């Protein structure tokens with residue numbers, strides 16, 4: 001593919017590391033509206049290699065990462081620091097060619113780029129843009145988790161394991177759920193107090209038993225009718241559900257247990273990435289060593305391997321994150 005050029009107000013970044021996640025698989029499987037030919041990849045870190053007209057804050061050579069949701073930089077939501085819900089948002093790897101490539105074009109650089117501190121490496125920075133930042137915002141910005149609360153996370157992949165680590169750093173007690181015992185072992189290593197194997201047993205009943213009546217906060221990090229219901233029904237009265245998993249409507253719109261939501265006054269919170277403006281607080285915790293996203297990186301592969309892995313990524317047995325290094 002030809003090398004991209006910097007759009008007005010945008011940059012080109014030389015990709016040093018880029019994560020592969022379930023959203024890439026959803027796009028590959030046809031769950032998103034994508035024009036072909038296409039280049040996926042949305043969790044990237046690298047070095048600015050070209051600067052477009054009108055960019056004020058960035059120069060060639062800067063080490064940067066970017067949220068997977070890039071705001072337009074001009075609308076009321078972007079100006080209020082909420083680019084994650086920008087109506088004119090761009091998502092590399094979805095709305096335009098992404099980072100499974102040596103170079104990627106990014107829009108509205110002054111709104112969306114995040115500087116990578118010297119002590120944070122590219123693979124770690126790439127691991128933030130989608131799943132880790134999403135988990136951070138879900139717990140901190142949306143559910144407002146406090147010390148001593150119970151947090152149940154359904155799904156212990158990239159988002160779920162990030163939830164475990166961040167919830168522990170906030171002083172919460174964690175129940176992790178997954179259908180993969182290896183993922184649960186990683187969750188335990190990251191500080192989950194209890195793990196539950198999703199083998200068809202009654203997950204909400206088990207959570208209620210372990211947590212003395214249900215969880216204060218639950219996160220559906222998978223996005224299926226079953227996991228969404230398990231997550232909601234694991235809550236105690238007045239609990240907060242954060243929906244992060246995508247619930248694609250390919251199998252029909254999911255049934256959600258709204259009777260319980262009403263009767264127990266549960267809060268249903270959506271969470272959609274995190275704006276660049278909210279990164280510094282998270283980056284500071286990483287610099288201080290209180291959060292260690294690098295522990296979630298399971299393996300690094302090249303682009304050839306990535307192409308072979310993507311079609312079967314939905315059933316990938318690997319716990320933790322897969323990072324692609326385009327220079328391999």
Ligand SMILES: [Zn+2]
Pocket residue numbers: 071072073074075076077078079083086087088089
């Ligand atoms: Zn905007």
Ligand SMILES: [Zn+2]
Pocket residue numbers: 020021022023024042043068130131
């Ligand atoms: Zn992702």
